Structures are given as C-alpha cells and as structure tokens.
Amino acid sequence: MSGSPSHAVTRRAFVAGTAAVAGSAALAGPLAGAAVAAGFGWRDDGTNYVVDTGAALVFKVSKSTGDLTSLVYKGTEYQGYGGKNSHIESGLGSSTVTLAQSGSTILISVTHGTLRHYYAARAGENHIYLWTNKADSSVSATRFILRVRAGLFLNDEPDSYTYTTSTIEASDVFAKPDGQTRSKHYSKVRVIDYDYTGWSAGGVGLWIVRSNHEKASGGPFYRSLLRHQSADGGGLYEILYYGENQTEAERYGLQGPYVIAFTDGGAPPSALFPGTLTTPWADSLGIPGYVPASGRGKVAGVGIAGRDTAYPYTVGLANPSAQYWGPARSSDGYFSIGGVLPGTYTLTVYKGELAVYTTSVSVSAGGTTTLNTITIPSTNDPSNASAIWRIGDWNGTPGGFKNAALMTYAHPSDVRAASWTGNVVIGSGTETSAFPCYLWKDVNSGIIVYFKLTAAQAAAAHTLRIGVTTAYANGRPQITVNDWTSPIPAPPAQPSTRSLTVGSYRGNNHTFGYSVPASAWLTDTSRYNQLRINVVSGSGTTSYLSAGTSIDAIDLLA
Structure with a gap:
C-alpha cells in the first residue's frame, strides 16, 4: 500500500501511444507504460480506457464522460443496472478524460467544468482509488455511486428494498407486506462508526472504503445513505455532501482517496481504512489539491x-x-x-x-x-445540574427513549415500533423507556408526565429543561403545567429537510428552558402534577411529516 512508484520504461505492446500523449498533461513526472505485474497495463478500445490491474480486476472508464462503464472481477461483470453507469452524482456528461501511467500507477483524470475526478490503479491490487475535487457550486457533484448488477448480492437489510414495492413516503421509503420498512437512508451507522460499506456473497466481497471525509460536512455523528439494494441492482455510495439534515455548509476541495475494493469474501484490508491508509505513491502524481503527509x-x-x-x-x-x-x-x-x-x-x-x-x-x-x-x-455538562427528576440523560442523543434504536434503521410507521402515544409517571422506573424518542404535532403531541412534589419544592419556582437533537418543520415544545402554559419558544436553527423519518436524529442540539412559577404547582403533595408537552409549529404536513422533534433529555431542576 506504500512505497514510491517504479519508473520502469518497458512499454506494453497494446498501450495506445495517442492516449499516452493525451495523458501527459494529467501527470507530473516521468510517464511510461510499465509491466510491473503480470497483465498490468491499459489500452484504448476507442470508447473507453481499459485498465488491467494485473491481479483479478479489469475496469473501463468512458473517454467521453468519465463514467465507470465496466468492472470485471475474476471474469464476472459487476458494474451497472438499468442501463446506468457508475459515476459522480448522476453522471457528468461530456468531459475531458485523460490517462497517464507512472511506473506501477495508472491515473485517469476527468475534468468537467470546475470539477475534477480521478481513478487510480496500482499494479497487483484489486482496488480502484478515487479522488473528487469539487471547487465550487457550479457543478453538482456530491456523491459517487457504484452501480452493481442485480442478483449478485441479494439482501433484505434495512437499506434494501429488493422485496417490496409499496411506497409509504416520497419515492424512497417502502413497506414490506409484513409491515417492516426499508429505505436506502436506513444505514444504522454514523460516519464515525464505519470504515467501509458493501456486500459479500459467493466468495466475493465488493466494498467502498470511505475517505477520511475531511472535505465532507456534518461531523463524526452525521448519518447518510451508504448503500441500497433493489430489484434492478444495488448501489454503494461515497457521500461527499448530502443536502439532507445537514448542520454545516458544504466544503470544497479535493476529497479522497476513497476506494472500490474487491476481496475473496472477507472485509477489505485495514490498510485501506481512512485511519490507516497512506498513499506516498500518489505524492508525485500531480493531482491538484493533493497534500502529502x-x-x-x-x-x-x-x-x-x-x-x-x-x-x-x-x-x-x-x-x-x-x-x-x-x-x-x-x-x-x-x-x-x-x-x-x-x-x-x-x-x-x-x-x-x-x-x-x-x-x-x-x-x-x-x-x-x-x-x-x-x-x-x-x-458545561447539563447532567451535573441538581434535578428533582430527570427523564433520559444529557448526551446529545435520544438513546434509551422508546423506539430510539429502531429509528436509525426504520420508518416511524414500522410494525416493530412501540406505540408512539402513552403517558409517563415519574417514579415508575420506566420513565425513559416509556417516553417516545420523537414527538410530532400530528402523532403524539400532548403527552403527559405525572410527578409529585414535596411541600418545599411546590413552594418555589423551578426551571424545566427540554433538550432536543433536531427538529423537522420548526417543531418545538410548548409546555403546560397544570393550569399554567408557557409562551411559545422561538424555533432554533435546524436543518430544513427530512430527518426523523429517514433514520437521523442528528441536527443541532438545543436546550429549551421554561421558568415555571411557584403558582403553577399543586399544593396538595398527595396529588400528581401534570406536565403536558405539545409540539407547536405553523409548518409541516401530516402524520410523521408533521412538525416534530427528537428528545435528548427532560428534567425539572431543584
């Protein structure tokens, strides 16, 4: 995975001289075809650059668009479904595509306006290294999708919709006949939790190993689609920027490398992982924006x-x-x-x-x-504040609340979800597990928390806090304590796209504080006070797309 590229000048007979000249502007340093591994080299078939890694992988890149048009491993074609290629975004269209070889490395460069994209092959490896440089917003290029032929890696995971055609939300959330839900959005994991995504079957593993995401947006806890499987084939993604539930502005510049890797069924080698990958062989390739170690x-x-x-x-x-x-x-x-x-x-x-x-x-x-x-x-840690009672804990997630774990890989309407309604009693021992992780204006607004106070507690004003992790359509909590009602709080800055229904609670953590006067409490200490939490907003539609919010913690301070 490391070492300096060889600059042997042995030329393979099938290397097209015109292509080598065309690629000379794409690489700095000596350029030559090199037989550094059995079969390693490239040719021009008139439409594509055809690269043989000298291992078990041969791939093609269109000379006119920069699309990956073929991906053959051990004689089997893996690329493509629905007549579509693998490419940046939905394909760039007409582009300038060049190739150059420097020793044991072949680099294909794609230029489309201000966007540059690169494919690199190393002699003897069943991998393709990719970089993408989005310089500005003039070109839409936020993901690479590897399209994989149908039937090779069938699965029935949360991010699959192979076995269902019933759409329940937009055109990308589906319900199976048994009531379970599927969507490409349901990846389960945060960026910090994974190094690669893909499938393994029949002694073949096909993976995308993610980049270090230094030019992506959203931080370590961002969730986005990683793969999907449907009736016409599968898709593996490297998401460079995805405009869904984003908390940061888009970053520009060279992103990568990320790696398409084939194995004999196992996981990709850890040397390819973003925390361990080193590419000194790329230092001299002349890729604009590339910064060596x-x-x-x-x-x-x-x-x-x-x-x-x-x-x-x-x-x-x-x-x-x-x-x-x-x-x-x-x-x-x-x-x-x-x-x-x-x-x-x-x-x-x-x-x-x-x-x-x-x-x-x-x-x-x-x-x-x-x-x-x-x-x-x-x-700085709200958990350190003394509280009369607390539901959940302050950790920036809805973890522990009802349905919280399921919601990272299922739609709220999924048959496996417990009822979103139902009130909570402080002292029951099930306060957190009984409280729903999400509240919606049209689904479970008005949930009640019952609690008792001592005479001394009821004689004083207290602050009630509700922490949220994101919100949809400006949904935010307004509270009523017995006969007292709080003002409607202003909505905090949150992403404007779907979140709660596509597997993500990650937005901007925010704490709502409500100053509850002593006059709001019941003076009879044998009776339960009632805290009603309503979701208010003038936006949203209906049901699970009505205004909503995700809960981090709720407490009544001493």
Whole structure:
C-alpha cells in the first residue's frame, strides 16, 4: 500500500501511444507504460480506457464522460443496472478524460467544468482509488455511486428494498407486506462508526472504503445513505455532501482517496481504512489539491478532566475548509488526531454527541500541536445540574427513549415500533423507556408526565429543561403545567429537510428552558402534577411529516 512508484520504461505492446500523449498533461513526472505485474497495463478500445490491474480486476472508464462503464472481477461483470453507469452524482456528461501511467500507477483524470475526478490503479491490487475535487457550486457533484448488477448480492437489510414495492413516503421509503420498512437512508451507522460499506456473497466481497471525509460536512455523528439494494441492482455510495439534515455548509476541495475494493469474501484490508491508509505513491502524481503527509500536522491532548466515564468522548476539529475527529481514551481522555491540513480549527469535546467544551487550535505542516489537560467546567455538562427528576440523560442523543434504536434503521410507521402515544409517571422506573424518542404535532403531541412534589419544592419556582437533537418543520415544545402554559419558544436553527423519518436524529442540539412559577404547582403533595408537552409549529404536513422533534433529555431542576 506504500512505497514510491517504479519508473520502469518497458512499454506494453497494446498501450495506445495517442492516449499516452493525451495523458501527459494529467501527470507530473516521468510517464511510461510499465509491466510491473503480470497483465498490468491499459489500452484504448476507442470508447473507453481499459485498465488491467494485473491481479483479478479489469475496469473501463468512458473517454467521453468519465463514467465507470465496466468492472470485471475474476471474469464476472459487476458494474451497472438499468442501463446506468457508475459515476459522480448522476453522471457528468461530456468531459475531458485523460490517462497517464507512472511506473506501477495508472491515473485517469476527468475534468468537467470546475470539477475534477480521478481513478487510480496500482499494479497487483484489486482496488480502484478515487479522488473528487469539487471547487465550487457550479457543478453538482456530491456523491459517487457504484452501480452493481442485480442478483449478485441479494439482501433484505434495512437499506434494501429488493422485496417490496409499496411506497409509504416520497419515492424512497417502502413497506414490506409484513409491515417492516426499508429505505436506502436506513444505514444504522454514523460516519464515525464505519470504515467501509458493501456486500459479500459467493466468495466475493465488493466494498467502498470511505475517505477520511475531511472535505465532507456534518461531523463524526452525521448519518447518510451508504448503500441500497433493489430489484434492478444495488448501489454503494461515497457521500461527499448530502443536502439532507445537514448542520454545516458544504466544503470544497479535493476529497479522497476513497476506494472500490474487491476481496475473496472477507472485509477489505485495514490498510485501506481512512485511519490507516497512506498513499506516498500518489505524492508525485500531480493531482491538484493533493497534500502529502509531510504537508499535514497533528493535534494531541494529554487528557480530559471532568468527564463522565459512563460515556464515550470524541474530540472534533472543524473549520470552513476541513473536519477531523478522534476518540478520547476512556482511562484519561488522551487523544491524537493526525493528517490535519494546516490552519486554525475549533476543537470540540463531545460527551456522547453533546458538545461540552470548545477551544481554538492551530495546526502547522509537519508539526504537532500538544495541548495540556483540558478541564470541562462542571456547568458545561447539563447532567451535573441538581434535578428533582430527570427523564433520559444529557448526551446529545435520544438513546434509551422508546423506539430510539429502531429509528436509525426504520420508518416511524414500522410494525416493530412501540406505540408512539402513552403517558409517563415519574417514579415508575420506566420513565425513559416509556417516553417516545420523537414527538410530532400530528402523532403524539400532548403527552403527559405525572410527578409529585414535596411541600418545599411546590413552594418555589423551578426551571424545566427540554433538550432536543433536531427538529423537522420548526417543531418545538410548548409546555403546560397544570393550569399554567408557557409562551411559545422561538424555533432554533435546524436543518430544513427530512430527518426523523429517514433514520437521523442528528441536527443541532438545543436546550429549551421554561421558568415555571411557584403558582403553577399543586399544593396538595398527595396529588400528581401534570406536565403536558405539545409540539407547536405553523409548518409541516401530516402524520410523521408533521412538525416534530427528537428528545435528548427532560428534567425539572431543584
């Protein structure tokens, strides 16, 4: 996976000289056809560049569009369904496509307006390395989709709709006859949770190993579609920017490499993973925007104090140009984030998915920015506030609430979902598991929480807090406590697209605070006070697409 490319000048007989000349502008350094592995080389069939990796993989790239038009592994064609190729977005159309070979590397360059896209093959490897450079918004190119022929990797997973044709939302959420739901959106995992996606069957594994996502948007906890399987074939994705439930602006620049990898059925080699992949062989390829390891830096922290050790902590770096993240060690909070482009970043410490500390750090090429122990102020973690009662905990997710786990891979109408209605009694022992993770104006608005107060508690005003992780159509909670009703709060900034119905609760964490006067409480301590939570908004439609919100925690402060 590493080492400098060979520059042997042995020319294979079938290499088209005209193509080699055309590719000379795409590569810096010596150019020559090289027989560095049995069968390794390329040819021009008039329509496509045909690349043989010298292992078991032969692929074709259209000379006119830059589409991947063929993907043959061990003699079997895997590319294509519905007459469509594999490509950036839905295909670029007319493009300038060139090829050049430098020793053990073949690079195909695609230019379409301000967009540049690259395919690289290495001698003896069953992999294709891809880079995409979106310079601005003039070209729509936010994903690469690898289209795979039908019948090769049948599955019936949450992100499949092979076995169902009943559409229940938009044109991309489906219901099976047994009431289970399927959609390409239901990936289950966050970006931080996976290194690759794909399938394995019949002794063949086909995977896309994701890039480090330094030019993507949404941070470590973003969720997006990774793959799908339908009656006409399957799709594997590398999402560079997806305008659904996005919390950040789009970043521009060179993204990659991400890798199409074939195996003999097992997982792709860990050397391809975004945390371990090194590409010194690409340093001299002349790819605009490419920054080698020597041009990058590192941020390391000796520890994080003030953590709640019941939760994992993640450290993120972000600025308008790039994003990175890494785990904090559970024992002491030590962290190290490498491969960072030079610049100034906002460093954020997350408890679960809740930001509890931020600072600014600067990174220089070839340097390590070392931070002394970070101490999280007690007041930064809302869990440290003394509460009369609390439902859930403050970790930036709806984890533990009713239906929370299911909602990352199913539609709210799924037959496996417990009833979205039903009230909650403080002291029952099931407060969190009985409270629904999502509230909608048209589904379960008006849920009631019953609780008792002591005489001393009822004699004082208290603050009630409701934490949310995202909202759809400006849905936000208004509360009624017995006969007292709060003002309608202003909606916080949240993504404007679907979220709760496409497997994502990740938006902008926000805490609503309600100052409840002493006059609102019941003075009879034997009776239950009633907290009613309504979802208010003038937007949204009906049912699960009515205005809604996702719950992080609810508590009544002492």
